[in-house]
Amino acid sequence: SPVRRSEKPNWDYHAEIQAFSYRLHENFSLDLLKTAFVNSCYIESEEARRRELGIDKETVALNLQDNSRLAEQGLSFSRSYLRQCFEGAYPDLPAKGVGALVDFLTSQELVSYVAQNLSVQDLTLCREFPVPADVLQRTFFAVIGALLDSSGPEKTGIFVRDFFIPQLIGKDLFEIWEVVNPMGLLEEELTKRNMSSPEPRITRQLGVSTVLPLYFVGLYCDKKIIAEGPGETLLAAEEEAARVALRKLYGYTENRRPWDYSKPKQGLAAEKAVSSN
Amino acid sequence: RPRRQFVEEAAVDFARQHPDVVLYVSPRAGPAPLLLAEYLNGTVREELIASKTSEEIKQLATKLAGQSGLDIIRIRKPFHTDNPSVQGQWHPLTNKPSALTIQGPRLQPQ
Numbered sequence: 369s370p371v372r373r374s375e376k377p378n379w380d381y382h383a384e385i386q387a388f389s390y391r392l393h394e395n396f397s398l399d400l401l402k403t404a405f406v407n408s409c410y411i412e413s414e415e416a417r418r419r420e421l422g423i424d425k426e427t428v429a430l431n432l433q434d435n436s437r438l439a440e441q442g443l444s445f446s447r448s449y450l451r452q453c454f455e456g457a458y459p460d461l462p463a464k465g466v467g468a469l470v471d472f473l474t475s476q477e478l479v480s481y482v483a484q485n486l487s488v489q490d491l492t493l494c495r496e497f498p499v500p501a502d503v504l505q506r507t508f509f510a511v512i513g514a515l516l517d518s519s520g521p522e523k524t525g526i527f528v529r530d531f532f533i534p535q536l537i538g539k540d541l542f543e544i545w546e547v548v549n550p551m552g553l554l555e556e557e558l559t560k561r562n563m564s565s566p567e568p569r570i571t572r573q574l575g576v577s578t579v580l581p582l583y584f585v586g587l588y589c590d591k592k593i594i595a596e597g598p599g600e601t602l603l604a605a606e607e608e609a610a611r612v613a614l615r616k617l618y619g620y621t622e623n624r625r626p627w628d629y630s631k632p633k634q635g636l637a638a639e640k641a642v643s644s645n
Numbered sequence: 646r647p648r649r650q651f652v653e654e655a656a657v658d659f660a661r662q663h664p665d666v667v668l669y670v671s672p673r674a675g676p677a678p679l680l681l682a683e684y685l686n687g688t689v690r691e692e693l694i695a696s697k698t699s700e701e702i703k704q705l706a707t708k709l710a711g712q713s714g715l716d717i718i719r720i721r722k723p724f725h726t727d728n729p730s731v732q733g734q735w736h737p738l739t740n741k742p743s744a745l746t747i748q749g750p751r752l753q754p755q
Contacts, residue, residue, distance in 0.1 A: 378669035391665035487685040537727050571743040584738065623731045 372497050373490040384491060392486075394527065397518040400438070404510035405488075407503055408434040409495040435510035442513030445521070446528050447474060453529065457627070461618045468545035473532045480504040482531055533627055541620040542611055550610035554587075557617055563589050566613070568606050571596055585609045648678055651699040659706055666710045680705060684714025 373379065382398075385405075389396040411434055447470055454466045461469075472478065480501040483489065489499045492507045499507075516524045536544075547553055555565055566587040574582040585605040586596040595613035599605025615621050652670055660668045673679070680702065682690040690709065694702050733739070 378671055380667065380669070383667045387665050387667045485686050572738050572741070574738070584743075586743075623728060623733075626728070 370498055381491075388487075388491060392527070394515060394523065395519055396514060400514040400517055401511065403433050404435050404438050404514040405491050405493055405507060406432050406434050407492065407494045407507065408436060409503070410434075410493040413495040435507065435513075438510040438513030438517070439506045440509075440513070441516060442509035442511065443474065445516055445524060446509065446512055446532070449525050449528050450474070450532060453533070458619050461620065465541070465545050465618065469536070472544045473535060474505075476501045476505050478532075478535055479508050482535070483508040529629070533629075536627075540622075541615055541618065547611075547614075550607055550614055554610045554613050554617075557614065558589065561617075565589075566594065566610075568609065570602070570605075587613055647697060647699045648694060648702065651702045655699055655703045659703060659710075663707075663710050680709070682709040682712075684712070686714040688714040688716065 374381070385398060385401055389398070389401060411432055414432075450470045450473055451466055454461065454469055458466075483504040486508075488507055488511065489504060492499055492503065494503050494507075496503075512524060512528065515527060542550075558565060566589050568585050568587055570583055571586040572582075572584040581600060582598060583600075583602050583605040584596055584598050585602065585608075586593050587606075587609050588594070595609050595616055597605055597607075597609030597612045599608045656668060656670060660666070677693055677695050680692045680694050682692070684690070690712075692705055692709070694705070697705070
């Protein structure tokens with residue numbers, strides 16, 4: 369049965385917390401960081417345990433704050449920072465697309481995966497073990513909130529960028545953002561840019577009368593091709609061609625320039641983000 | 646004894662040089678002396694330090710501190726890229742004339 373690392377031999381909480389902050393090359397204020405790892409379920413279970421053992425509340429006061437305020441702060445900062453990053457990098461992507469990307473990056477699965485690989489689950493104080501995903505997510509955002517209070521918005525922005533943006537590598541836009549009717553969305557986008565509505569034509573076809581046909585459908589605006597997509601049936605090929613066209617319009621193709629990690633984001637923008645929440 | 650020498654001299658230096666690694670020294674009444682390395686993603690690596698000099702133990706500890714916790718298996722290829730194709734990956738229908746561009750007396754463009 370799995371046991372917490374803190375209950376195995378050789379564990380020094382203070383030293384581990386210090387090592388955690390050195391590992392991330394960040395200067396945390398240790399009190400804020402220790403508060404960030406305390407969850408409300410832990411406080412409740414500790415109080416219940418003390419009541420059971422009959423210890424008086426005044427003699428051994430459990431003056432621990434929980435991490436809910438830090439978690440909210442961290443969550444809202446990360447969301448607004450990531451939203452600004454994407455609006456800057458992909459200006460043509462509509463608000464729904466940016467929202468879908470931000471939701472994916474702050475989703476429970478991804479954040480708990482990142483937290484697990486940074487050994488946050490060993491340092492969290494929580495009632496259950498193994499630590500459930502939503503608790504890990506809350507703790508990680510609390511750590512980000514603690515960093516925000518300790519080092520300021522610029523450094524926290526760099527931290528969020530370095531740990532969340534690489535999770536997008538290898539992912540396609542429509543894996544993350546579910547679009548039900550790509551053709552309708554494409555027609556809206558084209559009317560916004562004053563281009564005529566697309567006309568689908570079959571460009572290539574292979575094996576039409578076999579069990580696995582392949583159709584390539586091209587979409588033409590004013591007799592000029594904008595995208596071409598393959599599919600097993602004509603409808604599937606048309607939908608795929610619409611998706612390819614949308615990817616090209618939003619600038620999220622597979623051969624786009626990789627993310628620019630060189631210069632940190634402007635401090636003004638980050639402070640606007642913090643103040644607007 | 647080399648291990649005691651290591652603990653007395655080199656361990657503190659090692660801990661100062663690697664502030665992100667927490668070094669625990671504990672006496673074990675067991676079979677053999679071990680150097681146990683626990684990584685962030687959960688892998689645990691044990692190395693025997695029974696017949697090693699203090700210098701060797703220090704080098705071993707530095708090596709383990711620099712590793713990540715990924716499994717030590719054969720790397721299939723020494724290169725990796727996230728953008729394998731810039732102009733579009735070849736498939737059997739690239740560079741074949743499309744049905745729309747064939748002009749001729751018999752084949753009409755659609």
